[in-house]
Amino acid sequence: MSLARRRLGDRAAAAVGLLALLCLLLALAAVFVQLLLDGGARLGLDFIVSMASRDPARAGVLPALVGSALVLLVTALAAVPVGIGAAVYLQEYAPDNRLTDLIEVNIANLAAVPSVLFGLLSLSLLVHGLALGESILAAGLTLAMLVLPLVVVATREALRQVPVGVREASYALGASRWQTVWRHVLPAATPGVLTGVILGLSRAIGETAPLLALGALGFVAFLPPPMLVVEPPFVDGRWLSDPFITLPLQIYDWLLRPDPAFRANAAAAGLLLAGFTLLVNAAAIGLRWRSRNPTRQR
Amino acid sequence: MRPQGQALERLLAARRLRERAVEAVLWACAASALAVTLGIVWVLVSNAWGFFGEVGVVEFLAGTRWAPFFMQPGYGVLPLLTATATVTVIALCVAVPLGTATAIYLAEFAPARVRDTAKPVLELLSGLPTVLFGYFALLVVTPALQAVWPGIATFNLLAPGLVIGVMVSPMIISLAEEALSAVPDGLREAAMAMGASRRTTVLRVLLPAALPGVSAAWVLAASRVAGETMVVAIAGGQTPRLGFDPTEAAATITAYIARVALGDLPPDSTGYQGLFAAGLLLFVLTLGLNIAGLVFRRRLLRRWS
Numbered sequence: 001m002s003l004a005r006r007r008l009g010d011r012a013a014a015a016v017g018l019l020a021l022l023c024l025l026l027a028l029a030a031v032f033v034q035l036l037l038d039g040g041a042r043l044g045l046d047f048i049v050s051m052a053s054r055d056p057a058r059a060g061v062l063p064a065l066v067g068s069a070l071v072l073l074v075t076a077l078a079a080v081p082v083g084i085g086a087a088v089y090l091q092e093y094a095p096d097n098r099l100t101d102l103i104e105v106n107i108a109n110l111a112a113v114p115s116v117l118f119g120l121l122s123l124s125l126l127v128h129g130l131a132l133g134e135s136i137l138a139a140g141l142t143l144a145m146l147v148l149p150l151v152v153v154a155t156r157e158a159l160r161q162v163p164v165g166v167r168e169a170s171y172a173l174g175a176s177r178w179q180t181v182w183r184h185v186l187p188a189a190t191p192g193v194l195t196g197v198i199l200g201l202s203r204a205i206g207e208t209a210p211l212l213a214l215g216a217l218g219f220v221a222f223l224p225p226p227m228l229v230v231e232p233p234f235v236d237g238r239w240l241s242d243p244f245i246t247l248p249l250q251i252y253d254w255l256l257r258p259d260p261a262f263r264a265n266a267a268a269a270g271l272l273l274a275g276f277t278l279l280v281n282a283a284a285i286g287l288r289w290r291s292r293n294p295t296r297q298r
Numbered sequence: 299m300r301p302q303g304q305a306l307e308r309l310l311a312a313r314r315l316r317e318r319a320v321e322a323v324l325w326a327c328a329a330s331a332l333a334v335t336l337g338i339v340w341v342l343v344s345n346a347w348g349f350f351g352e353v354g355v356v357e358f359l360a361g362t363r364w365a366p367f368f369m370q371p372g373y374g375v376l377p378l379l380t381a382t383a384t385v386t387v388i389a390l391c392v393a394v395p396l397g398t399a400t401a402i403y404l405a406e407f408a409p410a411r412v413r414d415t416a417k418p419v420l421e422l423l424s425g426l427p428t429v430l431f432g433y434f435a436l437l438v439v440t441p442a443l444q445a446v447w448p449g450i451a452t453f454n455l456l457a458p459g460l461v462i463g464v465m466v467s468p469m470i471i472s473l474a475e476e477a478l479s480a481v482p483d484g485l486r487e488a489a490m491a492m493g494a495s496r497r498t499t500v501l502r503v504l505l506p507a508a509l510p511g512v513s514a515a516w517v518l519a520a521s522r523v524a525g526e527t528m529v530v531a532i533a534g535g536q537t538p539r540l541g542f543d544p545t546e547a548a549a550t551i552t553a554y555i556a557r558v559a560l561g562d563l564p565p566d567s568t569g570y571q572g573l574f575a576a577g578l579l580l581f582v583l584t585l586g587l588n589i590a591g592l593v594f595r596r597r598l599l600r601r602w603s
Contacts, residue, residue, distance in 0.1 A: 006495045009495055009497045010495055010496045010497050012497075013407065013496070013497040013500065013501075014403065014407040014408075016399055016403075017399050017400060017402055017403020017404075017407055017408070018403055018407075018408075020395070020396045020399035020400045020403065021400045021403055021404070021408075021416055023396060024396055024397075024400060024420065024464060024467050024468070025416070025419065025420070025423070027464045028420070028423035028424060028426075028464060028468075029423060030434070030438070031423075031426060031430055031431060031433075031434045032423070032426065034433075034434055034437075034438055035430065035433070038437070081327075082327045082330055083327075084327075085323065085324045085326075085327030085328070086324070086327040086328040086330065086331055088324055088327075089321075089324035089325055089327060089328040090328055093321055093324055093325070094328070102332065103328050103329070103331060103332050106331060106332050106335050107331050108592070109335070109585065109588060110331060110334060110335050112518070112521060112522070112525075112584065112588045113335075113338065113525075113581065113584065113585075114524070114525025114526075114527065114552060114580060114581075114584055115525070115527065116525070116527045116552050116555050116556055116577075116580075117338055117342070117525075117577055117580065117581055118338070119555075119556075119559065120338075120341060120342065120555065120559070120573065120574060120577045121334075121337055121338045121341050123559055124341040124345060124565075124574070125337060125341055128565050145334045148330075148331055148334065149331065152331060176313055176316075176317050177317060177321075178316070178317055178320045178321075199425075202425070203425070205427070206425075206426070206427025206428070206429070206430075207427070208427070208428065208429045208527075208528050209428075209527035209528055209531070209552070209556050212527075212531070212556040212557075212559065213555055213556055213559040214559070248427055248429040248528075251429050251430075251433065252429055252432075252528070252531075252532065255432070255433060255436065255437075255532055256532070263437065266433060267433070270429070270430050270433055273427055273429075273430065274426055274427070274430055277425060277426055277427060278422060278423075278425075278426070281421075281422050281425045282422055285418050285421060285422060289418070
């Protein structure tokens with residue numbers, strides 16, 4: 001085989017690969033561009049601050065935005081501390097025994113369990129078992145269980161990258177294990193932990209299937225009661241038991257309405273969701289890139 | 299002044315107590331992850347148990363009619379299973395060639411600059427919520443397919459299959475690329491030193507060497523496709539139908555669960571429990587694929603470390 005033909009063969013192989021890459025990028029980008037084309041005109045301030053309506057031209061996403069924010073708040077409050085705690089235990093404390101092995105294998109597998117099954121878990125356990133109903137609390141906890149393994153895996157990776165010297169120095173000065181973790185290891189791992197938390201929560205924002213399986217999809221025409229009130233004790237937990245709709249659920253609902261006029265609404269809401277997800281994920285990926293490629297010594 | 303004697307003892311005792319308490323709390327956090335898994339298994343098995351008491355495992359697995367809410371109910375899961383299989387095969391037909399070719403390109407041919415840009419961009423785009431891919435399948439891909447092939451129904455399995463294939467490709471890329479880079483450089487250098495071209499090195503040496511890892515990527519992607527819900531729930535239709543015809547509507551296991559849980563079913567009814575029986579089947583299916591994937595992956599790592 002002549003050298004020229006050989007070079008041609010190499011070039012052809014590279015070209016096939018590049019073509020595959022470009023096809024994928026194009027197809028993935030088309031999803032976003034299509035939303036921009038279909039929903040760009042519909043997306044305005046009006047759309048964002050309007051309540052749900054049976055009239056497609058007047059319907060807005062305010063209840064869905066508020067619902068998404070509240071569900072996410074519950075998810076974050078539950079998944080972040082527990083996830084970081086679990087990661088710290090597994091990385092810094094856990095003895096090398098079968099139970100630890102079991103927990104580790106379990107977390108890897110949990111991340112691959114289809115999300116709709118988390119919805120079934122909540123349907124049986126939270127909605128009926130604990131009688132939470134189809135509430136913000138039940139939805140937030142469902143998503144918290146779903147993103148827990150993501151937070152754990154990301155946090156462990158961040159903890160692993162903290163040099164052993166940091167721990168040894170702290171112990172040498174008489175610090176206890178928890179003091180070492182709390183004052184030195186965790187602060188050093190913060191960028192990585194933050195990345196994992198952000199990616200996990202952005203996944204939670206976009207999840208639809210588990211909330212569908214929970215049985216939550218209704219016409220929500222009102223906002224939950226406020227969290228803070230003027231009378232003592234100043235906080236009010238009634239919003240936790242309210243029914244809700246989230247942004248992705250709203251998109252699903254509009255998409256399957258027989259009236260095609262709702263499709264523009266679905267696209268506009270989709271654009272909002274896509275823009276938000278892309279922005280947040282880009283921030284997280286950038287943060288991770290910076291923490292992996294430190295340009296200057298801290 | 300430093301604490302001494304008894305005062306010091308007291309401080310140290312308090313510190314030990316605090317350390318113990320913290321460790322217990324952290325242990326509870328780790329155990330809660332285990333509790334979630336056990337919860338899923340328990341909820342699925344206990345509800346499916348009631349279902350199987352009523353229906354029987356054989357009728358469930360071999361029955362050809364799934365209609366729990368009809369006057370004459372049918373509890374055969376095969377229609378849901380054939381739809382899931384059809385979507386999985388279509389998606390893999392897209393994702394395996396596209397994903398593997400891209401992985402090989404990024405790992406062995408691409409300039410560093412291309413690789414460093416393409417990987418985060420792929421990760422970013424594939425992180426878009428799945429409901430948006432459902433939108434795309436229903437309102438863009440299906441009409442486009444209908445333009446060239448008028449026999450395709452408004453809800454069909456082909457469009458969601460293709461879209462899910464694109465959606466999971468980035469997963470194959472990152473896992474397959476990892477497998478390729480786990481192959482020791484010595485093999486690469488040896489092939490080159492023997493005069494092999496780059497293409498020959500990749501296809502005849504690196505790919506066979508990394509095959510356990512690359513096939514793990516395929517298997518894990520299959521599991522992810524089988525569990526994917528929103529795209530099929532939106533664009534695939536909601537009526538159970540036995541058969542592998544991709545041009546017609548059919549409900550997959552996941553689409554069925556997402557759809558039917560919406561109706562307020564009375565707990566303890568056979569229809570409600572059937573939901574969990576279908577869920578249990580999905581759980582076993584995806585768990586089997588995941589375990590196979592992990593075994594393949596471990597084999598690759600053992601081979602080269």
